[in-house]
Amino acid sequence: MDEAKEMQTPIEPLSLAVERSGRGDTVTVIARLADDELHRDKLDLNRADARSKFARAINKLVPRFTPVEVDSQLLKLLADLERTRERENSDEPKAEHGEELDAMEMTRPELIIRRDYSAIVVPRLMKTRNGPDGIWTLYAKSNAKRSASELEPSIIVGEQVLHVSPMPYPPTVSDASELCRWSQASREAWTSGKVAPTTDEAITAVMERLDRFIELPTDPADGEAGSIGHAATLSLWVLLSYCYPVFPAVPYLYLAGPAGSGKTRTMDLIGRMVFRPMFSSNTTAANVFRSLHARGGTLLLDEAERLKDDRSPDVGEITSILLSGYRRGGRANRLEPSGDTFRSVSFDVFAPKLLACIRGLPPALSSRCITVRLSRASTGSPRAGRSLDESPADDQAVRDLLHCWMLEHAAKLIDTPPPASTLANRDAERWEPLFRIASLSSDPSLLDFVIGHAARQIETDHEDSTPEADPALLAALHQLVATTPRITPGDVLETAKDIDPDAFEDGWNARRVSVVLRRYGLRTSRSHGKRLYRMNASDVAVVAKRYGYEIDEAETGVPQTPVPQTEEAF
Structure with a gap:
């Protein structure tokens, strides 16, 4: 079972990125596996010995990445750096920017809803010589007019122009089979004006x-x-x-x-x-x-x-x-x-x-x-x-x-x-x-x-x-402070388990109890190396009532004296 599960787990590729940190080709190379950083080092990518040292370090951390494979990726990084440097030193004019776009005129593509305008974008597969080709089609109703057209980066809605972002890539066959949930017959019926459900x-x-x-x-x-x-x-x-x-x-x-x-x-x-x-x-x-x-x-x-x-x-x-x-x-x-x-x-x-x-x-x-x-x-x-x-x-x-x-x-x-x-x-x-x-x-x-x-x-x-364990923890603390002078978070946990054993799965400990009760402003103080709760039952009852938990003070025999509901404890 474990081997089969391991075989089904996707193998994360090694990702290399660079940060410029010196002259020439001296850079900081960062190796990542998924979102975790494995290793980083400063090196001159032109030097084979520097690349070899970095590759051996990666191989030692993750043996499935051989030094040859890592060196190959480092050479690709070097080539990318050289192309970037060529573009930066090029005399070619930079691309000119057009007019400014209003950020309020941006719209996502899948569902577009404005006053007197609604649209749904549907992926469609079209037959070509080379096989099926996917396109995005915009089905829209503007006032009383219905239309179907290919999705463009900009959509005219009355006197307003909406700009689509993110503009989707052409749909694949799997995109069409997964996302095209509106049948062709129904689309054609709606476009022709035959369907208008209430x-x-x-x-x-x-x-x-x-x-x-x-x-x-x-x-x-x-x-x-x-x-x-x-x-x-x-x-x-x-x-x-x-x-x-x-x-x-x-x-x-x-x-x-x-x-x-x-x-x-x-x-x-x-x-x-x-x-x-x-x-x-x-x-x-x-x-x-x-x-x-x-x-x-x-x-x-x-x-x-x-x-x-x-x-x-x-x-x-x-x-x-x-x-x-x-x-x-x-x-x-x-x-x-x-x-x-x-x-x-x-x-x-x-x-x-x-x-x-x-x-x-x-x-x-x-x-x-x-x-x-x-x-x-x-x-x-x-x-x-x-x-x-x-x-x-x-x-x-x-x-x-x-x-x-x-x-x-x-x-x-x-x-x-x-x-x-x-x-x-x-x-x-x-x-x-x-x-x-x-x-x-x-x-x-x-x-x-x-x-x-x-x-x-x-x-x-x-x-x-309500977190399942919280009412039991508050009830346990309320019960203990009325009868016991020195109460630890561990004592609260054991009493709470007696009150509601189903609320406590594996993994509960005294520290977790302290964290939960601290959210309610109920904190411990240190005494002779121990963390103890020092409060009276009425204090706990006030907190429980504030959060909607029912605690009957009469059960502990504590006089039910009113306590001012201040926020100082929080």
């Missing part, structure tokens, strides 16, 4: 697919509506994936539930309908930010439990990207090679994202999510027994409908005001895009229903946004 038709089509394959849990708070609140939420989020550039922030969708509750099945079904899905369960940060920047679309991340592993640098990087990508303009900044040096490059990571896992998400990420809690289907459920592959034509019909819906209705969302609701702050920000899409329905009761469902869901969201 928002009601789009929502109904998605809800019918969900109802056929997924048994969503019944929410008693919704009364007779049962699971319709969840179905409406999922359906509106699918529509959101086709118009997300309109909104300043895009809510993530979090599928929560125990093993066997249908999270992966639900994700698979939603992935068949959303705009440009990108599935992943074990990806790298570089793959996430490069793919989102290059193609846009919707990220679907299964088995997201590993995002809680705050000790992994790569996981931390992915989490940072997810946090940044919640708002329009969210970027991942990285250093990229540029000639003989590096420059900072920004990657656009703003996009809808669906996350699924069992044990919950980090708090900051959970606060950006709309949560749908799934449960196991009832025994003999016809929905759970149906194959998702039973009707590919129906899947395609829904995608066709959603592409047409976007072109017909997305521009209206720009001037659609946020509906009145009782939500505020981040809660309002998360749900507002779904409310605005729902308001395009001809049935006003849909919006009222979704607003009510959102309010009821938010009441239970706190449980998912």
Whole structure:
């Protein structure tokens, strides 16, 4: 098993870069493996002995890179330096710059939405003598006019000129098969004016697919509506994936539930309908930010439990990207090679994202999510027994409908005001895009229903946004400080495990307890070489109440004296 896994692991190539650090060809050469620096040294690339010394050093660190291979790469660097020097010393006139471009007139290519203008870019394969040739085609609706034309670097929208960035490379066959999710027949029907779906038709089509394959849990708070609140939420989020550039922030969708509750099945079904899905369960940060920047679309991340592993640098990087990508303009900044040096490059990571896992998400990420809690289907459920592959034509019909819906209705969302609701702050920000899409329905009761469902869901969201172990740690500290004079973080951990043993997986230790409780302003002080908590139970109870955790002071027998809620502890 280990050998097979190792064989499947991609072998990272050796990357060499130079920084000028002296006269002539004396430079600093930096060797990297993926994002890790292996070795650096200052040398004259013209000298064979200097190159040989550097190559032997690399071979000693990573034996699979032979000295001959490394020397060959060093010679290529030398050739690149010589060409760069020739260009710098050339008398040829430098290229002249044209007129300045307005940064506000830049647009990404995949979904373009302006007032009275909407466009989707689709990869198409065209037959040529030399085989299939890919082109990007812009399907647009400007006022009442529909058109299809090849994507150009600049697009005229009324009296405005939009400049496409990043301008995509010509699509490959795999690009077309993966990203062309709008059928040719539907495109031709829409262009000729035969198709104009309503928002009601789009929502109904998605809800019918969900109802056929997924048994969503019944929410008693919704009364007779049962699971319709969840179905409406999922359906509106699918529509959101086709118009997300309109909104300043895009809510993530979090599928929560125990093993066997249908999270992966639900994700698979939603992935068949959303705009440009990108599935992943074990990806790298570089793959996430490069793919989102290059193609846009919707990220679907299964088995997201590993995002809680705050000790992994790569996981931390992915989490940072997810946090940044919640708002329009969210970027991942990285250093990229540029000639003989590096420059900072920004990657656009703003996009809808669906996350699924069992044990919950980090708090900051959970606060950006709309949560749908799934449960196991009832025994003999016809929905759970149906194959998702039973009707590919129906899947395609829904995608066709959603592409047409976007072109017909997305521009209206720009001037659609946020509906009145009782939500505020981040809660309002998360749900507002779904409310605005729902308001395009001809049935006003849909919006009222979704607003009510959102309010009821938010009441239970706190449980998912809370780190699983935190309530047990606070309860343990509250219990101990009322009865024990000298409490260490290790004591708190052992008591917390008794309170909620399922909240503590392997890897918990006293230091980690100290870090968690410090986030709540509960710090230790040193006494005789030990870290001890010195506070009273009422102090802990005040902190717990402030964060919405329930602690009953009467259980410890401590008098419930009011404590001023100051911020000094924080």
